[in-house]
Amino acid sequence: MGGTNAKSAADAALLESLDGVRVLIDSIDRQILDLLSQRARLAEQVALIKERDPAHQSGQSFYRPEREAQVLSRIRELNPGPLDDDTVAWLFREIMSACLAHERPLAIATLGPSGTFSELAATAAFGHGGRLQFEPGIPEVFRAVAAGSVDYGVVPLENSTEGSVSVTLDSLAGSDLLLCGEVALRIDQQLMAHPDAGNTPRVIVSHAQSLAQCREWLDAHFPGIERMAVSSNSAAAQQASADPEVFAIGPTFAAERHGLVVRASNIQDNVQNTTRFAVLGREPVAPSGNDKTALLLSVTNEPGALTRLLLPLSEAGIDVLRIESRPARDRVWDYVFFIDIAGHRDEPAVAVALEQLRPHCGQLRVLGSYPVPVISQPGGD
Numbered sequence: 211m212g213g214t215n216a217k218s219a220a221d222a223a224l225l226e227s228l229d230g231v232r233v234l235i236d237s238i239d240r241q242i243l244d245l246l247s248q249r250a251r252l253a254e255q256v257a258l259i260k261e262r263d264p265a266h267q268s269g270q271s272f273y274r275p276e277r278e279a280q281v282l283s284r285i286r287e288l289n290p291g292p293l294d295d296d297t298v299a300w301l302f303r304e305i306m307s308a309c310l311a312h313e314r315p316l317a318i319a320t321l322g323p324s325g326t327f328s329e330l331a332a333t334a335a336f337g338h339g340g341r342l343q344f345e346p347g348i349p350e351v352f353r354a355v356a357a358g359s360v361d362y363g364v365v366p367l368e369n370s371t372e373g374s375v376s377v378t379l380d381s382l383a384g385s386d387l388l389l390c391g392e393v394a395l396r397i398d399q400q401l402m403a404h405p406d407a408g409n410t411p412r413v414i415v416s417h418a419q420s421l422a423q424c425r426e427w428l429d430a431h432f433p434g435i436e437r438m439a440v441s442s443n444s445a446a447a448q449q450a451s452a453d454p455e456v457f458a459i460g461p462t463f464a465a466e467r468h469g470l471v472v473r474a475s476n477i478q479d480n481v482q483n484t485t486r487f488a489v490l491g492r493e494p495v496a497p498s499g500n501d502k503t504a505l506l507l508s509v510t511n512e513p514g515a516l517t518r519l520l521l522p523l524s525e526a527g528i529d530v531l532r533i534e535s536r537p538a539r540d541r542v543w544d545y546v547f548f549i550d551i552a553g554h555r556d557e558p559a560v561a562v563a564l565e566q567l568r569p570h571c572g573q574l575r576v577l578g579s580y581p582v583p584v585i586s587q588p589g590g591d
């Protein structure tokens with residue numbers, strides 16, 4: 211006891227000077243490092259256990275979204291402050307990412323070249339331990355995951371200003387891949403140009419979604435200037451870096467990557483502009499305790515068809531979180547519905563409701579059950 215008091219008196223004295231506080235910080239850092247090393251050794255042990263199990267051979271069984279969601283929720287609950295819950299969760303997101311990379315580095319496909327919002331979303335979902343593989347388009351991300359040349363993919367699903375990303379929904383409908391997670395990003399759009407550019411571009415280029423998210427701003431500030439959609443924001447930034455008469459729209463870090471200067475900041479029409487990105491995988495995710503399930507249903511175009519779909523869900527007390535319809539590509543005036551519900555497909559109430567739904571649908575596919583995101587959206591610039 212006397213020793214502890216002597217130690218705290220010495221610490222109190224150190225707190226009075228910058229050099230003294232730094233001595234204390236150095237000591238804490240040594241302890242954090244020691245604990246991180248112990249955690250990484252446990253991750254090695256986890257890898258050994260998973261490798262022993264024949265069901266756990268693929269990269270898919272090393273990444274455990276349900277466990278990560280549980281760890282992050284617990285950290286938020288335990289957080290004594292003064293750092294806020296999101297901040298400590300982000301720190302632990304990176305610790306788990308580093309431990310996972312130490313167990314088995316994961317390859318993640320996303321829309322490239324480097325400098326897209328999708329790249330930011332992939333890093334938000336997997337931390338900096340994931341190895342990104344850039345693809346020229348969203349269908350190519352699906353193909354890379356399906357072919358097994360990467361472990362996971364990250365694609366944009368829905369934007370708060372522009373609605374669903376049709377190419378993603380159509381690719382989902384046409385593939386066997388599963389949704390394993392989601393991450394929402396605030397999307398702040400920047401107008402960027404070559405450092406030698408004048409004030410009036412010949413053309414403004416960006417991804418079609420980004421051009422649409424800035425439509426009113428562009429009408430007001432650059433009326434009559436041609437707008438051209440290209441495969442990604444970073445492809446647009448690349449074009450602007452090669453031609454001072456081309457301006458691009460995209461995230462700040464695309465300007466940094468391609469040597470451009472930001473000419474106007476946050477030009478999206480809706481300040482709260484947010485995009486939800488999906489994590490695509492090949493294997494189902496186990497329940498975390500707080501999950502959602504994405505469904506794909508098809509019905510023929512006859513009166514009451516949608517009501518017949520929703521009734522078994524509401525009777526089972528299951529919350530419908532989102533409904534989106536897309537034309538069925540193979541039949542005129544028939545529709546497929548993308549429906550998100552609360553709960554995991556392995557929960558009895560959800561499983562029963564899905565069985566009751568099945569006779570009313572031409573097709574019913576569970577696109578995936580996965581944890582409700584635990585960390586609030588980071589800024590997307």
Ligand SMILES: O=C(O)C(=O)C[C@]1(C(=O)O)C=C[C@@H](O)C=C1
Nearest residue numbers: 256272273274277278306309310
């Ligand atoms: O618990 C596991 O299965 C682990 O692999 C460990 C760990 C972690 O660092 O906590 C790492 C990666 C997984 O995605 C989940 C958790």
